[in-house]
Amino acid sequence: MEFLWRSLSDPLSFAFMQRSLLVAVAVGILCAVVGSYLLVQSLALLGDAISHSLLPGLALAYLFGLNLFVGAFVAGVISAVLIQWIRSASPIKADAAMGIVFSAFFALGILLITLIQRRARIDLNHFLFGNILGVSATDVLTVVGITLLVLGLVALFFKELTFYSFDPLGAEAAGLPTAKLGWGLMMLTALALVASMKAVGVLLVLAMLITPAATAYLLVPQLQQVMLLGSLFGVSASLIGMYASYYLNVASGPAIVLTASFWFGLVFLSRVLLRSR
Amino acid sequence: MKEQPSSLCLHRAGPTGSLVVRALSVRYGSSRVLQDITTEIQPGRITGILGPNGAGKSTFLKGLLGLVPLERGEVCYRGRELGSEQVAYLPQRSVIDWTFPATVWDVVLMGRVKPTGWLRRIGRQGRQRAAQALERVGMSAYRDRPIGQLSGGQQQRVFLARALAQEAEIYALDEPFAGIDQPSGEILFQVLRELADAGHIVMLVHHDLGQALTYFDEVLLLNQGLIAQGSPQQVLQPQVLQRAYGSSILLDLAA
Numbered sequence: 220m221e222f223l224w225r226s227l228s229d230p231l232s233f234a235f236m237q238r239s240l241l242v243a244v245a246v247g248i249l250c251a252v253v254g255s256y257l258l259v260q261s262l263a264l265l266g267d268a269i270s271h272s273l274l275p276g277l278a279l280a281y282l283f284g285l286n287l288f289v290g291a292f293v294a295g296v297i298s299a300v301l302i303q304w305i306r307s308a309s310p311i312k313a314d315a316a317m318g319i320v321f322s323a324f325f326a327l328g329i330l331l332i333t334l335i336q337r338r339a340r341i342d343l344n345h346f347l348f349g350n351i352l353g354v355s356a357t358d359v360l361t362v363v364g365i366t367l368l369v370l371g372l373v374a375l376f377f378k379e380l381t382f383y384s385f386d387p388l389g390a391e392a393a394g395l396p397t398a399k400l401g402w403g404l405m406m407l408t409a410l411a412l413v414a415s416m417k418a419v420g421v422l423l424v425l426a427m428l429i430t431p432a433a434t435a436y437l438l439v440p441q442l443q444q445v446m447l448l449g450s451l452f453g454v455s456a457s458l459i460g461m462y463a464s465y466y467l468n469v470a471s472g473p474a475i476v477l478t479a480s481f482w483f484g485l486v487f488l489s490r491v492l493l494r495s496r
Numbered sequence: 497m498k499e500q501p502s503s504l505c506l507h508r509a510g511p512t513g514s515l516v517v518r519a520l521s522v523r524y525g526s527s528r529v530l531q532d533i534t535t536e537i538q539p540g541r542i543t544g545i546l547g548p549n550g551a552g553k554s555t556f557l558k559g560l561l562g563l564v565p566l567e568r569g570e571v572c573y574r575g576r577e578l579g580s581e582q583v584a585y586l587p588q589r590s591v592i593d594w595t596f597p598a599t600v601w602d603v604v605l606m607g608r609v610k611p612t613g614w615l616r617r618i619g620r621q622g623r624q625r626a627a628q629a630l631e632r633v634g635m636s637a638y639r640d641r642p643i644g645q646l647s648g649g650q651q652q653r654v655f656l657a658r659a660l661a662q663e664a665e666i667y668a669l670d671e672p673f674a675g676i677d678q679p680s681g682e683i684l685f686q687v688l689r690e691l692a693d694a695g696h697i698v699m700l701v702h703h704d705l706g707q708a709l710t711y712f713d714e715v716l717l718l719n720q721g722l723i724a725q726g727s728p729q730q731v732l733q734p735q736v737l738q739r740a741y742g743s744s745i746l747l748d749l750a751a
Contacts, residue, residue, distance in 0.1 A: 259596055310525070375615055382606040385596050392561050392585030393610040393662060440642040442597045 230465050238359045239351045239418075243461045243475075245366040246415045246427060247453030251435070252373055252446045253411040254428035256404055258436060259445075260384050264314060265302070267425040268321035269405075270412045272298030274328025274421055277346055282335060288361050288413050295409035298324050349420035349472030351461055358417055365414040369407050380404065381442055418457065419472040426476040427453060434483045437490055452482050513539040513574065515560070515666070515697055520569035522552070522559045529555045533569070533722045537714075542692045543699040544712035544728075548741045551719040553701040554588065554670050560699075561585055561668055573666070582610065584659035586669040589651055594644045600654050601639045604630050607661030622661075629660035633683055649680025656687055667691055669700040673707070685711060708732060 230236040257266050273291040280290025298320050305316040332343050345353065354362075373380065383390045383400040391397040408428075415424045435448035460475030467474070515537040522530040529552045537543050545553045558564045560571050561583050571578045584607070607629065608622040618626075630636050633653040643651060652672055659667055667688070673681055692698045692713070702708060708715055708728050715731040717723040723740040724731045731737075 259593070261593075378606075378609045378612070378618065379614070381598075381602075382609045385598060385603070385606065386587065386592060388558070388563050388587045388591075389585050389606075389658075390609075391563055392583040392668070393607075393664075394582060395610060436597060440597055441599055441602060445597050 226466075227462070230462070235352055235354075236465065238354050238356060239461050239471075240458070241359050242351060242354050242362050242418050243457035244454050245362050246418045247431070247455070247457040248450040249366045249369055249411050250415055250424075250427035251431040251449030251453040252370060253407050254432040255436075255442060255446045255449055256380065256384055257408065257428055258432045259442065260404075263425065263429045264317055265299070265405075266408055266412070266428045268302060268317040269295045269298055269409055270416075270421050270424045271321040271328075272324035273412060273416055274346060275324055275331055276328075277416070277421075278328050278331035278335060281341070282331065288365075291413045291416060292409055294324065295412060296406065299405045299409065344470065345420070346416075347420045347422045347472075348470040349416070349418050349423065349475075351418040351471035351475075352464060354417050362414045362417070365410050369410050369414075372403075372407060376400075376403070377443070384442075419475050420470075423472045423476045426479055427456075430476070430479040430483050431456060434479075434486050437486050452479065456482060513665075513695070513697070515578065516572040517560065518570050518572070520556070520559055520571065521567040522555050522564055523567040524555075528567070529720065530559060530718075531721050533718070535716060535722055535725055537697055537699055537716075539697045540692055540695050541698070541713035542688055542711065543697075543714045543716060544708050545699060545701045545716045545718060546703075546705065546708055546731075546740075547718035547723070549703075551740070553718055556716075556718060557585075557668050557670055557699070557701055578666075582662060582664040583666045583668060584662045584664035586652075586655045586659055586672055588670045589648060589655075589674065592651075594646075594651060596643065598643055599639070600630070600635060600641050600643060600646070601626070603643055603654050604657045604661050607658040611663060625663065626657070626661040629657040630654075632660060632687060633657045647677065647680075649676035652676050653680050653683060656684055660687065664696075666697040667699070671701050671703060673702060673704070673711075705732060705737070 231240065254266070257263055273295050276290040276292070276294025277287055280287045301320045302313070302316045305311050305319065306313055329343075332341070332346065335341060336343070379390075379395055380400060380403070382393075383395060383397050387397050390400075411428065412424050415427055419427055431453035432445055432449040434452045435445045439445055439448055456479035457475050459478045460471060463469065463474040463478070464471040517533060517535045517537070520530060520533040521528065533556065545556060547553050555564060559566055560578070562571070562579055563585070604626045605618055605623070608618045608626055612618045612622055627636070630639065633656050635650065635653050635657060638646065638650065643654065646654065656672070672684055676684070688698050688700070702711070709732060712728055714726070715728050716725050717731050717736065717740050719740040724736045
């Protein structure tokens with residue numbers, strides 16, 4: 220017991236571990252809440268597309284010395300606009316439009332980063348797979364700020380967003396501005412992805428959006444419960460992954476994602492086994 | 497508040513409270529689904545929208561409510577373009593994801609979202625309205641049930657309760673009787689009757705010609721264009737139906 224306590228508390232004497240802890244908790248909650256909406260609207264792939272599209276924004280912001288979060292957010296929003304444009308102005312379906320846009324953005328991002336690497340020492344892996352132990356005090360403020368902003372907006376517009384997610388036509392007929400609500404959700408998704416990219420990286424951030432929410436969805440019958448329980452799964456995955464990253468010296472993203480996947484597997488399998496009896 | 501000139505309907509003022517449809521046309525890609533439909537839908541009666549498969553019945557309903565873009569035409573209600581008015585629309589049951597994590601109560605409360613307004617919680621009065629609506633369709637006992645565990649008829653009754661909770665002026669239902677049990681169908685019909693008697697516009701897409709005689713006060717027969725409109729007795733005549741369905745309908749009716 221003593222040993223367990225020491226293993227958990229010792230790392231927290233380091234300032235960088237305290238910062239990581241805050242980011243891990245924030246990202247776990249934020250992603251589960253926003254991801255619940257993506258899950259019920261079958262928009263998981265859109266989350267994936269936007270997350271890959273953050274990369275060129277990150278690279279350009281780095282190149283010009285701008286704020287990385289802002290650069291990534293702008294790139295994410297541009298990719299969502301492009302996907303929507305291709306869908307509405309041509310017979311191309313949503314999945315193909317996403318595939319085209321996100322691979323183009325991702326390729327551009329990789330290209331820019333390799334160009335930057337000729338002049339400066341940056342680690343591409345940190346962008347791709349996350350480096351939660353390397354977050355600065357400003358990063359923490361930004362992530363916590365984004366989290367509070369997004370949670371506040373979801374709380375304020377919960378009833379409208381939920382009606383729209385469940386029955387967009389009924390909501391539109393009732394007079395809700397469904398196009399704006401849809402774009403609002405895109406913005407919230409982009410914000411959640413941007414806030415999570417340092418912790419889990421752009422390649423794996425989709426897992427934080429979908430897996431904890433999906434795990435909770437197997438267990439509880441109401442959207443707000445999915446969000447709450449999903450946050451619990453998300454936060455615990457982030458924390459366990461973060462400690463694993465510290466002690467085993469592995470990238471934080473895969474460690475966090477594997478923990479979240481472990482929760483999902485556990486819940487899924489016990490459900491299947493209980494059902495079959 | 498400034499009035500948008502485009503939202504005024506200058507051409508025709510129908511009798512108060514009726515829905516005036518002028519030259520409504522809808523196109524999906526290169527194919528025209530609806531062409532030049534001009535009609536008027538009166539409050540106080542149940543209007544059935546009938547026609548063969550692919551006639552554009554559902555599209556007509558959506559076009560009316562502005563849920564699909566119109567190629568041409570306008571829809572006026574109380575002298576203005578229909579839009580901001582409260583409409584309770586029930587989509588076909590098959591387009592809804594019934595695995596959505598929500599209980600019966602959650603769905604009925606959605607009817608109170610618009611009346612409650614932005615940034616406010618649904619208040620006591622709103623909850624009362626929702627509870628009454630649920631009571632009216634006989635689903636109070638299922639309040640905390642996840643919607644995925646209901647039968648088709650029960651799901652339709654929950655949707656009807658949501659529409660009632662909305663306290664709309666216009667009720668538009670897409671195939672509400674499709675695939676539901678008889679008790680649910682009877683409740684549905686009674687509630688629609690009450691709404692019509694209270695002076696509301698009640699219109700629904702329906703596929704079964706036989707029931708049309710008993711369900712509806714007014715029938716619109718569609719097949720891309722408006723084929724006929726009138727009482728069920730006037731419209732459900734072999735020579736009229738043939739113009740919408742072709743000659744195969746006569747064999748069906750004879751059988």
